[in-house]
Amino acid sequence: MAVSALLVLVLAIPAVATVPTGSTAPTSASQIPNLDAVKAEVIAYYTSGNYEREASSVTRAATAFVDEQLRHHPRKPAVVLDIDDTALSDYGYESSHDFGYDDASYNRDIDAEAFPAIAPTLAFVKHVQREGVAVFFITGRRVPQRAVTIGNLMRVGYPKPAGLYLRPVSDHRHSIIPFKSHARAEIQGLGYTVLLSIGDQWSDLRGGHAERDFKLPNPMYLIP
Numbered sequence: 001m002a003v004s005a006l007l008v009l010v011l012a013i014p015a016v017a018t019v020p021t022g023s024t025a026p027t028s029a030s031q032i033p034n035l036d037a038v039k040a041e042v043i044a045y046y047t048s049g050n051y052e053r054e055a056s057s058v059t060r061a062a063t064a065f066v067d068e069q070l071r072h073h074p075r076k077p078a079v080v081l082d083i084d085d086t087a088l089s090d091y092g093y094e095s096s097h098d099f100g101y102d103d104a105s106y107n108r109d110i111d112a113e114a115f116p117a118i119a120p121t122l123a124f125v126k127h128v129q130r131e132g133v134a135v136f137f138i139t140g141r142r143v144p145q146r147a148v149t150i151g152n153l154m155r156v157g158y159p160k161p162a163g164l165y166l167r168p169v170s171d172h173r174h175s176i177i178p179f180k181s182h183a184r185a186e187i188q189g190l191g192y193t194v195l196l197s198i199g200d201q202w203s204d205l206r207g208g209h210a211e212r213d214f215k216l217p218n219p220m221y222l223i224p
Helices: 035-047 051-070 091-096 103-111 119-130 143-155 178-187
Strands: 076-083 134-140 164-168 195-198 213-215
Touching: 035 051, 051 076, 051 119, 051 164, 051 195, 051 213, 076 119, 076 178, 091 103, 091 143, 091 178, 103 119, 119 134, 134 143, 143 178, 178 195
Parallel strands: 076 134, 076 195, 134 164, 195 213
Antiparallel strands: none
């Protein structure tokens, strides 16, 4: 999750809602899923183990893709990952805040290095690093949070990354896509072959500069 006022939470309904461009407003409440029922479904999805099973399916496919690409001996192979709800889980924060969000409480948890590892992603990272692949993280967290972010990653078992790109405090664009795609381009500019990018948002992945994209599930919020 990006630490930004631009965060759009699926389950935190704003006081004045706007209909997305190209969408049609519901004409009846019966067309809208009940909010409490949706929250209960999200909780059941995570606590049943179904989230981890689905995430494992994605990371197994990503591992197989990397292993296949390495057979062709790419120059300086690398992978790129998002952090929140890709490498570290925000589910505990979200569920304890009734699937809402505010900068102050979220930043306190970042400072406390409170986020656990997503086990399938951790296994993927350890595997590719053993194979000599450089691991980069690109996150919507802001530049001043570098030290606590690296601390949280390493505390839960991630090896020290080859690089960590954090969003500048001055970047207030509506979408995270320009920042993340530019960071991947910078990694390519260093001579790396970016074999794949993994994220939980489509905005983590769009903009190119990776051979292939893999999306982890996230039913809790959307980031443009």
